[in-house]
Amino acid sequence: MEKTDLINPPLVSVCIPAYNCEKHIGECVQSVLNQTYKNLEVIIVDDGSTDRTPSILADLKNDHVRLFHQKKSGAAAARNLAYNKSRGQFIKFLDGDDIINPGMIESQVELAVTNNKCIISATWGRFYNNDIHTFKFSPEECWQTLPACQWICSSWRNGHSMMQPGIFLLPRRIIETAGYWDEGLSLIDDLDFFTRAILTSPFVIFDPNAILYYRSGNSGSLSGHKHHQAVQSAFRSMDKATKTLLAICTGPEAKMASANIWQHFIYTIYPQYPNLVSMAQEKINQLGGSSLPFVAGGVTKRTASLIGWKLTKQLKNLFRLP
Known part of the structure; x- marks a missing residue:
């Protein structure tokens, strides 16, 4: 595979959307600034926060941190703005309440420069009550290097449709080919975006030394929203992602993986949204059933x-x- 010269280490852009995360944004940004890899820039977009987030971000601004503001437009729009302001050869999207281990970017870049047409993935796990000592890994079948279609099928097989943005390091060329974040989506917008991005990459390269610490259990977090608009967003994102996969990967594994994320969706929303349940069930039937x-x-x-x-x-x- 094509190689990149490490004598001139590539610039990495870390793109962070921030909305009302005054309690956690400082810790998130500091985990990036504490990286052993130093040729990086941090681009933060404040998405119309109404708490102390803007003032905290102002204090964090330095030669490595650039700050932008927008009216409340959603995380996808904030990520797109951050990306458009970025200059890096490699891009990492990181949520404003998550943390990465100090060696993550250096470790992923080492793999990226020797596999520079591929996406690099990582390990991840959850911690609760804002206590990092509660952290536990969340092992997945896809924690291995796989061709793009196989990686997605492996990731979806257990029905989980959420992809953690911060685990991935993406070559800029992949984003330019796959397209930007869909600003019409909110809940699980990452599923649509990363399905398109991964299928633009020949392989997903797994890095066991890179760790994302996912802060779980936040009151008011987007992942906790189950109102109708959010559930409709999840449905649209799953519909887009499964169609993207099945347009490229037509085998029985792809059909079963797609059926399984629809089945998990049904298990999650039943019986509150009968129309969406019915439409999801019809998709499962068309795919030949779920396991x-x-x-x-x-x-x-x-x-x-x-x-x-x-x-x-x-x-x-x-x-x-x-």
């Missing part, structure tokens, strides 16, 4: 084994149970 079981724990698992998952979900919804 994804209903996964739960504790009382929910025991109840589902007795009365079925649908009635269990109906009862939980009726009594507003978690």
Whole structure:
């Protein structure tokens, strides 16, 4: 594969959307500034924050950090603006409440310069209550180097449709080919964007030494929103992503992987959105069915084994149970 000269290390642009993240944006940016790799720029777009985020960002501004502001337009628009202001050969999109390990960018760049037509991925895990000591890895089948289609099928096989933006290091040329973030999407907009980007890459190269620390359980976080507009966004993103995959990868693995993320979507939203459930089920039927079981724990698992998952979900919804 084509190589890049490490005597002149490539510029890496870290693009961060920020909205009302006064509690976490400083820690996020500091994790980038503390990288062992120094030829980088941090581009932060404040998406119309109404808390102390703008003033905190102003204090963080330095020779490596550039700050821009926009009216509230959503994370996708903020990422697009940050990308358009970037100058790097390689791009990392990082959410404003996440953290990366100090050697992440250096480790990923070492792989990127010898595989510079490919996307580099990483490990990740969750931590809770803002306590990094609660961090645990979230191993996935796709934690390996794979051709693009196989990587996506591996990632989707368990039905999970969220791709963590911060795990990837992308060559600029891939973004220019795949296209920008869809600004009409909110919930799981990363699924649409990274499906297009990954399928523009021949391989996804896995870096076991790069770690994303995903802050989980934030009240008010986008991933916690289940209102109708957010759920519709998730449906549109899944529809776009599955069509993108199936236009290129036509085998049974791609069909099953696509059916499984639709099945997981149904398990998540049932019974609140019957129209979307019906449309998702029709897509599963067209794909030949799903192999994804209903996964739960504790009382929910025991109840589902007795009365079925649908009635269990109906009862939980009726009594507003978690």
